[in-house]
Amino acid sequence: MAKKAVASMQKGEGRTFSKVIKMIKSPKTGAYVFQEEMVHNEKVKDYLAK
Known part of the structure:
Protein backbone atom coordinates (compact mmCIF):
# COMPACT_ATOMS: atom_id res chain seq x y z
CA MET A 1 0.00 0.00 0.00
CA ALA A 2 1.11 3.53 -0.70
CA LYS A 3 1.82 5.89 2.16
CA LYS A 4 -0.06 9.16 2.35
CA ALA A 5 1.77 12.41 2.94
CA VAL A 6 0.61 14.09 6.10
CA ALA A 7 -0.50 17.65 5.34
CA SER A 8 -0.44 18.71 8.99
CA MET A 9 3.37 18.49 9.07
CA GLN A 10 3.73 21.56 6.86
CA LYS A 11 4.63 24.73 8.71
CA GLY A 12 2.98 27.15 6.27
CA GLU A 13 6.14 29.13 5.52
CA GLY A 14 5.94 28.67 1.76
CA ARG A 15 4.38 32.09 1.22
CA THR A 16 7.32 34.00 2.70
CA PHE A 17 9.15 33.79 -0.63
CA SER A 18 8.21 35.28 -4.00
CA LYS A 19 9.39 34.39 -7.48
CA VAL A 20 10.89 37.53 -9.01
CA MET A 38 13.16 33.09 -5.39
CA VAL A 39 13.51 36.05 -3.01
CA HIS A 40 12.23 36.60 0.53
CA ASN A 41 9.19 38.90 0.59
CA GLU A 42 11.00 41.54 2.66
CA LYS A 43 13.87 41.79 0.14
CA VAL A 44 11.90 42.03 -3.12
CA LYS A 45 12.25 45.82 -3.44
CA ASP A 46 15.98 45.67 -2.72
CA TYR A 47 16.45 42.97 -5.35
CA LEU A 48 14.60 44.94 -8.03
CA ALA A 49 16.47 48.16 -7.18
CA LYS A 50 19.83 46.62 -8.19
Whole structure:
Protein backbone atom coordinates (compact mmCIF):
# COMPACT_ATOMS: atom_id res chain seq x y z
CA MET A 1 0.00 0.00 0.00
CA ALA A 2 1.11 3.53 -0.70
CA LYS A 3 1.82 5.89 2.16
CA LYS A 4 -0.06 9.16 2.35
CA ALA A 5 1.77 12.41 2.94
CA VAL A 6 0.61 14.09 6.10
CA ALA A 7 -0.50 17.65 5.34
CA SER A 8 -0.44 18.71 8.99
CA MET A 9 3.37 18.49 9.07
CA GLN A 10 3.73 21.56 6.86
CA LYS A 11 4.63 24.73 8.71
CA GLY A 12 2.98 27.15 6.27
CA GLU A 13 6.14 29.13 5.52
CA GLY A 14 5.94 28.67 1.76
CA ARG A 15 4.38 32.09 1.22
CA THR A 16 7.32 34.00 2.70
CA PHE A 17 9.15 33.79 -0.63
CA SER A 18 8.21 35.28 -4.00
CA LYS A 19 9.39 34.39 -7.48
CA VAL A 20 10.89 37.53 -9.01
CA ILE A 21 11.50 37.84 -12.76
CA LYS A 22 13.97 40.56 -13.71
CA MET A 23 14.78 41.70 -17.26
CA ILE A 24 18.52 42.25 -17.80
CA LYS A 25 20.25 43.47 -20.97
CA SER A 26 23.04 41.14 -22.08
CA PRO A 27 26.38 42.97 -22.52
CA LYS A 28 27.50 40.64 -25.33
CA THR A 29 24.52 40.62 -27.67
CA GLY A 30 22.42 43.52 -26.44
CA ALA A 31 19.39 41.24 -26.19
CA TYR A 32 17.26 41.14 -23.08
CA VAL A 33 17.43 38.09 -20.82
CA PHE A 34 14.98 37.17 -18.09
CA GLN A 35 16.47 36.18 -14.75
CA GLU A 36 14.21 34.32 -12.31
CA GLU A 37 14.94 33.98 -8.60
CA MET A 38 13.16 33.09 -5.39
CA VAL A 39 13.51 36.05 -3.01
CA HIS A 40 12.23 36.60 0.53
CA ASN A 41 9.19 38.90 0.59
CA GLU A 42 11.00 41.54 2.66
CA LYS A 43 13.87 41.79 0.14
CA VAL A 44 11.90 42.03 -3.12
CA LYS A 45 12.25 45.82 -3.44
CA ASP A 46 15.98 45.67 -2.72
CA TYR A 47 16.45 42.97 -5.35
CA LEU A 48 14.60 44.94 -8.03
CA ALA A 49 16.47 48.16 -7.18
CA LYS A 50 19.83 46.62 -8.19
